[in-house]
Amino acid sequence: MKIVAVSLSDIAERAGVSVKTVSGALHGGSARMSDDTRQKIKAIAEEFGYVTNLAARGVRQGWLPLVGVVSDGLITSPFATEIVRGLDGAARSAGMAVFAVNHRSGQSIGSVLDEVQQFRPRAVAYAAMYHKHVALSDRLAGAVGVMINCREAAGRVTALVPDEEGGAREIVHYLLIAGRRRIAFINLPGILAGTLREVGFRAALEEGGIDPVGVFPAVRRSVYSDRAPSLVASHVEALLKSGQRPDAILCGNDRVAMEVYAALARAGLRIPDDIAVASFDNQVELASRLDPPLTTMALPHRAMGRLAMEILLAEQPEPPHLRKLPFHLVERASV
Amino acid sequence: MKIVAVSLSDIAERAGVSVKTVSGALHGGSARMSDDTRQKIKAIAEEFGYVTNLAARGVRQGWLPLVGVVSDGLITSPFATEIVRGLDGAARSAGMAVFAVNHRSGQSIGSVLDEVQQFRPRAVAYAAMYHKHVALSDRLAGAVGVMINCREAAGRVTALVPDEEGGAREIVHYLLIAGRRRIAFINLPGILAGTLREVGFRAALEEGGIDPVGVFPAVRRSVYSDRAPSLVASHVEALLKSGQRPDAILCGNDRVAMEVYAALARAGLRIPDDIAVASFDNQVELASRLDPPLTTMALPHRAMGRLAMEILLAEQPEPPHLRKLPFHLVERASV
């Protein structure tokens, strides 16, 4: 457990050269030095099991090769891991590590940010679990380089968000191309993503000259939460009984779709023959295991992460702006 | 975005005292100093927005207040977040931060470990996504303080794992108490957890003087992976047709249970009236959304995380040992 740290001076002593020469040999690629010396030093470093002390370098440099990610419970969510993957991939290419800190309820964003700042990261991002607006104080807005999956209320920070409206249009077009004409939408109420998707849904149908068969909330608006009792089953039953029985149901997310599947199974309807189902999120574990596997719009989580890192590490900072990233369609068998 | 770092000397200059006095006032709780001076310094620090530079302290101390967590894709898994939560909670109480680095396929554990060691963490844990054996070289075994959800092959490192056998016994007892007597097991083949659960399953039934109705793999052993075609539906159909129709099906995990639900629904059987279903994992998103909500054994992920941190930060290191942590039953409505 006890790790005896090897320092440059240990190597220097053994090699009979100065510390600076060792530093140059191991890290400074361009340092003037005979190949002989460089090889000898590298060999000794290897033998001693030398590992760079980034803390020491960090003192001098003024920052550690870290990018802080503050989030409202990020690593808890299955999607969020995709954001981190995106960040991580881009960070590694730049020799940076991602340092994720999630703040729990009751803790202010400011205090979490200070926690992160203690490590003197190169840059800091703020990520949200679901698409929303986040209010940041002046100090915070100045310290955060990019918002992921959320928008800074005053627009002072570049924000990367999913193109909810565009995603909704795309899936509707897909349903139309598949020949579906009587389309209902069982949506997530009261949240930004749901609102924007509904806009896209209605717009895409209108362009096609078609009226929606119905648009419903999956739960009562007043009690929306992950544990709220679902209204999905009753909506499906109502839809099936109505004169305008739909030939496709678009769902606010994959969990809603799962409930729709169950309700349709009870009614004895086959997917996709009798009725198509599509949704948003591409929660893989769920969507791919449903029978039939669910066609769903995947959120651009990884792309947001990758782009965020590029923005954070860019030489030339861009002025704050809002960037909407496209969903992509994951075709399975439910349409 | 440019963060101007305030240092102790900035504060010292403003306060007209030495750097050491500022350090003592802000960090050294016991430093001798008039209350007056201390208050003045704190006020200036606040005004300047001072944030401790942990890198600088780290150089002196020899380590940063970090605990590294190396894992085989940890943050990708929904369970894994629970491990991190457990680690994080315990770490915070000790003033430590968790620094998670997942290694992707193709990268050796050693190189990831070196990556982490560059930051001079106080301790390092290794965590696995699913219960398994992990072979570590001597060097690695010496550098890793605790294994989470996996066992070091040679037993040189303390390992925390779920008590698979005990968990299986517990859920079987629960089914027996519920009056079920004809119990089948559709298991995950070829993995350690599945093997151990099967041992517990058989033992618990034997103690009750009961024979299992059947034990089946959920997929073909030869092709086991997350995407392997499932055999679940056919097993269920076979079970239902057999003379010994089961009154309970235990499933290797919640995803298998989901498929069992679907197969039972097609057969027109009601859960739990006609047949009970139980499983392992407590994948909340899934288990709580099934109809009826699924009764399942929750893995002790958070407990493993918490305990791991306690072991890592303990003053007195314990000799390496294997510790099995209990599952806990999450009663919903499927039994």
Next chain:
DNA sequence: CACTATTGGGTAATCGATAACCCAAGGAGG
């Protein structure tokens, strides 16, 4: 009143890596 504790705070060294600057040896050019 002289002497010793105690309090309040400064000085300087240190951690490991880096960077600005300096110096010596040897080869090229005049």
Next chain:
DNA sequence: CCTCCTTGGGTTATCGATTACCCAATAGTG
């Protein structure tokens, strides 16, 4: 043969925080 430049590498200061050690002033004691 002498000067200039290049090559190889050493010296020393620096980053920010901490700490061992020292000094001055005051308070308490015989």
